[in-house]
Amino acid sequence: MKGLLSRNLRRAVTATVVVSAATLAFTGTASASTGAGTGSGSEVYGSANWTWTLSGMKNINMAVRDTKCDGNPVYVFFEADLGMGTIDPTPYRWNENGCGTTNHWNNLKYNSGTKLSRVRVVVCVDDAGWDTCYRSGWQYNPEA
Numbered sequence: 001m002k003g004l005l006s007r008n009l010r011r012a013v014t015a016t017v018v019v020s021a022a023t024l025a026f027t028g029t030a031s032a033s034t035g036a037g038t039g040s041g042s043e044v045y046g047s048a049n050w051t052w053t054l055s056g057m058k059n060i061n062m063a064v065r066d067t068k069c070d071g072n073p074v075y076v077f078f079e080a081d082l083g084m085g086t087i088d089p090t091p092y093r094w095n096e097n098g099c100g101t102t103n104h105w106n107n108l109k110y111n112s113g114t115k116l117s118r119v120r121v122v123v124c125v126d127d128a129g130w131d132t133c134y135r136s137g138w139q140y141n142p143e144a
Contacts, residue, residue, distance in 0.1 A: 032051045032052070033051070033052045033141075033142045033143055034049065034050065034051050034052065035049065035050050035051075035052055035057070035119070035139045035141070036048065036049040036050070036139070037119075037120060037121035037136035037137070037139050038121060038136055039076070039120075039121045039122055039123040039133075039134040039135055039136045040067075040123065040134055041123070041125070041132065041134040042067070042068060043066070043067055043068035043070065043072070043074065043125045043127075043132065044064065044065065044066060044067055044068075044074040044123045044124065044125050044134065045064070045065045045067055045123065046062070046063060046064040046065070046074075046076035046121060046122075046123030047062070047063055047121065048060060048061065048062040048063075048076070048078070048121045049061050052141045052142060052143045052144075053111075053116075053143060054115060054116070054141075054143050054144060055111050055112050055113065055114060055115060055116050056080075056109065056110040056111040056112050056116050057078075057109065057110045057116075057119070058109045058110075059107060059109075060105075060106075060107070060108035060109060060110065061104070061105070061106050061107070061108075062076050062093055062104070062105045062108065062121075063076070063102055063103065063104045063105070064076035064093060064094075064095045064102065064103055064123055065095070065100075065101070065102040066095055066097070066098060066099055066100065066101055066102075067099075067100070068099065068125075069098075069099035069100075070099075070125075070127075071098070072125050072126050072127045073094055073095060073096040073125075073126045074094075074095050074123065074124065074125050074126065075092040075093060075094045075095065075123070075124050075126065076092070076093050076121065076122065076123045076124075077089055077090045077091065077092045077093065077121075077122050078090040078110065078119045078120065078121060078122065079119065079120050079122055079135070080110065080112055080116055080118075080119045081116075081117055081118045081119065081138070082112055082114055082116070083114070083115075083117060088112060089122075090110055092124075093105050115144045116141050116144055117140065117141055117144050118138045118139060118140045118141060119138070119139055119141075120135050120136045120137065120138050120139060121135070121136040121139075122134070122135050122136075
């Protein structure tokens with residue numbers, strides 16, 4: 001009787017370990033895909049990093065630095081490629097504090113309302129005429 005009981009206990013423990021290992025293998029921990037980009041010119045530097053979602057980004061951190069003492073404000077934003085030639089600019093984040101200053105924004109989010117395939121970071125100087133802008137390369141969404 002004692003041998004039968006310990007053999008059944010071993011079987012039960014073994015079965016539990018196998019089922020637990022299989023459950024962990026199939027459920028696992030999801031890892032979030034992240035993105036980052038920078039844009040810069042002689043008058044401005046900007047950067048951003050984020051976590052991708054199927055239709056946008058979350059946990060966005062952005063910064064823009066005025067690197068030239070010319071009295072012109074600078075700003076940063078994203079261009080989001082919504083497909084079929086549609087590029088959606090996100091809201092501008094301004095730095096009007098002058099030469100050598102940096103403004104930061106944290107924990108922002110963006111939802112395109114559709115599957116988002118790629119974005120790029122854009123930094124600009126608000127100068128005379130058309131603003132002078134610099135763009136990062138396209139950053140592709142692995143979630144889309």
